[in-house]
Amino acid sequence: MKAHLITYGCQMNEYDTHLVESQLVSFGADMVDSVEAADFVLINTCAVRGKPVDKVRSILGELRKLKAQRPLVVGMMGCLAQLEEGQQMARKFQVDVLLGPGSLLDIGQALESNERFWGLQFKDELHGHIPPPPAGKLQAHLTIMRGCDHHCTYCIVPTTRGPQVSRSPDDILRELDMQLAAGVQEVTLLGQNVNAYGIDQGAKLAGYPSFAELLRLVGRSGVRRVKFTTSHPMNFTEDVAAAIGETPAICEFVHLPVQSGSDRVLRRMAREYNREKYLTHIAQIKRHIPDVVLFTDIIVGFPGETEEDFQETLSLYDEVGYDSAYMFIYSPRPGTPSYKHFTDLPREVKTERLQRLIARQKEWSARKNAAKVGTVQEVLLRGDAHDPAFLEGHTRGNHPTVVPKAYGVTGPGIYSVRVDQATPHMLYGKLVDAQGQPLPELPRLNPEAAALTSPLQMA
Ligand code: SAH
Ligand code: SF4
Ligand code: F3S
Numbered sequence: 423m424k425a426h427l428i429t430y431g432c433q434m435n436e437y438d439t440h441l442v443e444s445q446l447v448s449f450g451a452d453m454v455d456s457v458e459a460a461d462f463v464l465i466n467t468c469a470v471r472g473k474p475v476d477k478v479r480s481i482l483g484e485l486r487k488l489k490a491q492r493p494l495v496v497g498m499m500g501c502l503a504q505l506e507e508g509q510q511m512a513r514k515f516q517v518d519v520l521l522g523p524g525s526l527l528d529i530g531q532a533l534e535s536n537e538r539f540w541g542l543q544f545k546d547e548l549h550g551h552i553p554p555p556p557a558g559k560l561q562a563h564l565t566i567m568r569g570c571d572h573h574c575t576y577c578i579v580p581t582t583r584g585p586q587v588s589r590s591p592d593d594i595l596r597e598l599d600m601q602l603a604a605g606v607q608e609v610t611l612l613g614q615n616v617n618a619y620g621i622d623q624g625a626k627l628a629g630y631p632s633f634a635e636l637l638r639l640v641g642r643s644g645v646r647r648v649k650f651t652t653s654h655p656m657n658f659t660e661d662v663a664a665a666i667g668e669t670p671a672i673c674e675f676v677h678l679p680v681q682s683g684s685d686r687v688l689r690r691m692a693r694e695y696n697r698e699k700y701l702t703h704i705a706q707i708k709r710h711i712p713d714v715v716l717f718t719d720i721i722v723g724f725p726g727e728t729e730e731d732f733q734e735t736l737s738l739y740d741e742v743g744y745d746s747a748y749m750f751i752y753s754p755r756p757g758t759p760s761y762k763h764f765t766d767l768p769r770e771v772k773t774e775r776l777q778r779l780i781a782r783q784k785e786w787s788a789r790k791n792a793a794k795v796g797t798v799q800e801v802l803l804r805g806d807a808h809d810p811a812f813l814e815g816h817t818r819g820n821h822p823t824v825v826p827k828a829y830g831v832t833g834p835g836i837y838s839v840r841v842d843q844a845t846p847h848m849l850y851g852k853l854v855d856a857q858g859q860p861l862p863e864l865p866r867l868n869p870e871a872a873a874l875t876s877p878l879q880m881a
Contacts, residue, residue, distance in 0.1 A: 423451045423533075426460035430477060431468025433651065434583075434612050435500055437553075437563040438526055439466045442499065444553040445529050457488070462495045462533075464519070467502035469578050471753035478502055482515035489516060495533075499526060501582035504542060507756055512540075523568070523583050527551060544569070544584040546624075552597045555604035560802055560834055562606040566594055566636065567613035571622065572654060574681075575692045575760040576721065576752060579614055586618060588625035591636060598643055607836055608802055611640065611650040617657035634661035641669035646836055647802065647818060648672045652679060652719075656694040660706045667710035673818040674711050678703065679719035683738030684731035687724050690764070697738060704742050715745045715790075715819030722779055723752045723772030725764030732775050739782050745790045745819065747783050751776050784846045791821065791844035798854055799823065801839040803831065823849040830861035 425446050429439045442464070443453060454460050463485060468474040478498070485496045497519035502508035504522035512520050519532045524544030532539035548568070556562055570579050571586040594611075601609060613619060619633040620626070631639065640648050648671050653662075655678055666672045678700075682688050685696045707714055720735060739747070751772045754761045801823045803815035812824050813831060825831060825839055829852040839851040840860060853861050 423449075423462055424454045424460050425451045425462040425464065426454050426457055427464050427466065428481065429466040430474045431466065431470070431501060433563055433610065434565060434568075434614070435466050435468060437565050437612060438500065438523065440556065440563075441551065441553045442466075442521075442526050442529055445527065449530060449533065457485070461493060462497065464497035464499060467498055467500040467508065469502040469505055469508065469582055469755065471750065471755070473753070475502060475507070478508075479511055479515075482511060482517065486515045495519065497521070497532070499523075499529075501579070504582040505578070505757065509540075524548065544587075546587060549587065549589045549593060552593065552600065555601040555606060557604070560606060560804065560836075561608045561610070562601045563610050563612050564594065564597055564601070565589065565612045566616060567619050567622075570614040571618065572615060572656070572694070573692055573759070575690065575763075576724065576755070576758055578755040578758055581757055583614065586615070586622045588619050588622055588630055590628065591631055591639065594636070595639065595643065598640060598645065602643065602645055607645065608647040608649065609640070609645050611636075611648070613650075614652065615654040615657060616650050617653045617659070617662060621657070632659070632661070633657075634659060634665040637662065637665040637672055638669055641665070641671040643671075645671055647800075649675055649820070651677050653677065655680070655700050655703055658703045660710075663703075663707045663710040666707075666714075674713045675715045675717070675819045676707055676711070677717040677719075678707070680738065680742075681719060681721050682724060682727070682731065683735035684727070685734075687727050687731050690726060690760075691721075691724060692759075697734070701738075701741065715817075715821075716742060717746050717748070717820070718742070718744050719748045719750070720779060721750050721752050722775040723767045725752065725754075725760055725766060727752075727767065727775075732778075736779065736782055739779070739786065743790070744783070744786055745821075746787050747779075749776060749779050749783065787846035788844075791846060791849060794821070794841045794849055795844050796841065798838050798840050799849065799851065800836060801825065801851070802836050803834050805834050817849065821849045822847065823851065825851055825853065829853045 427439050429435055457463055467478045488494055495518050498512055498517050499521040500523055503520045518538055520540040522542040525541030528541035567588045569584040569586045617633050620630040680700055754766050799817040801815045801817055803813040807814035807824050812826050814824050816822055831853050838854050840854045841849045841851040843850040
């Protein structure tokens with residue numbers, strides 16, 4: 423069998439794709455990198471907003487055409503597969519295999535079956551299963567929990583991924599050990615709400631650690647860098663900030679989605695915190711982690727959001743001074759309470775607010791990144807940049823960073839880099855030695871690269 427996987431959605435979906443891919447390989451499948459070369463195409467889907475759903479619909483349409491021309495098995499997995507919306511699509515486009523996020527390990531059974539196979543249960547055995555570490559990569563994801571027990575009124579995720587189930591610390595540390603043995607230097611702990619790790623009923627009965635304790639355990643494992651995503655402010659504790667501040671391996675990076683700066687909107691979203699409570703968490707984070715890099719998620723144009731509400735989001739942005747943000751236009755999702763009970767705002771109102779918010783984010787990112795010029799950052803260089811005379815990577819605070827090879831770096835790894843230029847999206851710098859001194863420039867191997875005096879000229 424020649425299998426091709428297409429992934430939409432968040433990092434949890436990327437992790438799940440890797441899990442299913444490792445299963446397919448163990449059944450003897452060859453992984454191929456195009457639809458044309460495949461006889462099995464599996465799409466890992468996302469349903470969080472309308473856009474990723476539309477994309478899946480259009481790909482399924484293309485695949486149905488292909489199916490009429492040659493033998494082809496089409497599969498759909500992940501969040502959209504769990505929803506009635508996705509199942510209708512699957513029927514319409516003649517999907518053969520459908521696996522919800524809790525039934526991924528049914529892939530073997532699905533492929534053996536000669537009929538249409540649909541697996542839609544939330545099964546806990548998924549947690550006992552450890553995919554092999556990604557080959558030759560310095561970075562890895564590690565899922566520490568599945569599902570979500572919150573009920574934000576706009577969000578489909580609790581329906582697609584089911585209730586929260588924490589993974590056992592033994593499983594987590596065993597997977598981490600395998601990743602370390604394979605050369606992984608940066609691990610990102612994943613969950614819809616990692617702060618709530620260990621508080622579901624099963625986890626409590628089993629005596630699992632809190633998230634802060636888990637962070638300390640992972641931080642002592644020998645891994646160079648630890649990150650995590652995402653945190654719900656409701657379950658954030660000061661101990662998490664303390665654990666980050668005191669554990670050298672845990673990166674000074676916190677992604678704490680706020681969604682809105684207005685108490686009225688937060689209440690209608692059922693976020694279970696208000697502006698003041700959120701700002702208390704931010705103050706604790708800044709106290710324990712002085713150099714913290716702060717990211718957030720914001721939804722603009724939630725039903726009933728007034729201009730005043732939106733102004734409160736802008737003022738909260740300034741009050742926190744985020745390094746960057748993921749910003750979304752509210753997208754009504756069938757099956758969510760806000761879809762059912764509230765009226766969507768006009769499209770133009772939502773887009774216009776998004777533009778203003780993006781402008782604010784750019785100002786702050788420009789200011790924050792400019793302040794990094796002259797500092798030495800620890801950069802994980804992944805591999806060649808667009809221009810092969812440069813390597814690309816990211817800092818402990820997730821700033822994308824570009825470094826010329828000419829200054830003593832030849833391959834992927836973690837290096838000290840002095841930042842010499844910055845844009846709102848990118849840092850540029852050169853390697854330094856242990857004393858923070860620039861390394862001498864090496865003779866350039868590539869004459870074209872030598873013509874570039876500044877990496878900014880590439881853009
Ligand atoms: N569990 C994470 C969020 C996962 S979804 C958390 O609570 O932080 C990622 C982001 O998508 C959310 O933070 C939210 O900003 C956005 N989002 C979720 N549902 C949305 C919707 N219906 N419309 C627009 N954005 C949405
Ligand atoms: Fe969705 Fe809220 Fe759960 Fe995040 S915490 S996944 S936004 S319901
Ligand atoms: Fe999308 Fe599911 Fe992730 S809906 S954002 S893939 S949890």
